[in-house]
Amino acid sequence: MLKNNYGHIVSVASIFTIISMPYFVPYSASKFAVQGFIDGLQNELALNKNNKIRTTLIHPCITNTALRRGANATFSSLIPVFNPKDVAAGIVNAQRRDMVEAAIPWGLHLTLRSFLRLCPAEVVQLAYEYFQVKLNPHK
Numbered sequence: 204m205l206k207n208n209y210g211h212i213v214s215v216a217s218i219f220t221i222i223s224m225p226y227f228v229p230y231s232a233s234k235f236a237v238q239g240f241i242d243g244l245q246n247e248l249a250l251n252k253n254n255k256i257r258t259t260l261i262h263p264c265i266t267n268t269a270l271r272r273g274a275n276a277t278f279s280s281l282i283p284v285f286n287p288k289d290v291a292a293g294i295v296n297a298q299r300r301d302m303v304e305a306a307i308p309w310g311l312h313l314t315l316r317s318f319l320r321l322c323p324a325e326v327v328q329l330a331y332e333y334f335q336v337k338l339n340p341h342k
Contacts, residue, residue, distance in 0.1 A: 204256050211257045213298050214241050218264045218306065222319055224331070245303070259298050262306040263290045283308070 204210035217234040219227060241260045248254045265284045290307050297305035319327055 208251075208253065209255045211259065211298055211301075212241075212244070213259045213261065213294060215261045215263065215294065216241075218262050220262060222327075257301055257303075259294075259302055260304045261294050261297060262304070263293070264307055266290050 204212075214237050216237040217230070219231045220234045220238045223231040238260065241258055245258050248256050248258070263285065266287055267284050268287060285307060293305070293307035293309075319330065322330075
């Protein structure tokens, strides 16, 4: 890509780069690493004013995969669980639209960032309780 100065790197993080659940620390940390990698890469690529290499960072919400089913996590019915095909379509759509960052569903990460990052820890904990976000580490 660097030689041709052309390409598009699509990385998949998670909605859990914005919120971290108890007992999900290793998963969230790995997704925060993806976020940090892409942020740094974007900054490096921006140093070349003629850069034509693009990046897209995706934050999918909860996806109905073996990982989710094996995690023994429960969520309120208010939190949608997405079909992997719909998530894949969202990823392709974000890449084709040359989006730097996107969430599936669209806008969720902006809402969470705006709301949860500005709230005191007690309010965030109440939100976890309201949405019934639970993970049983002793499956």
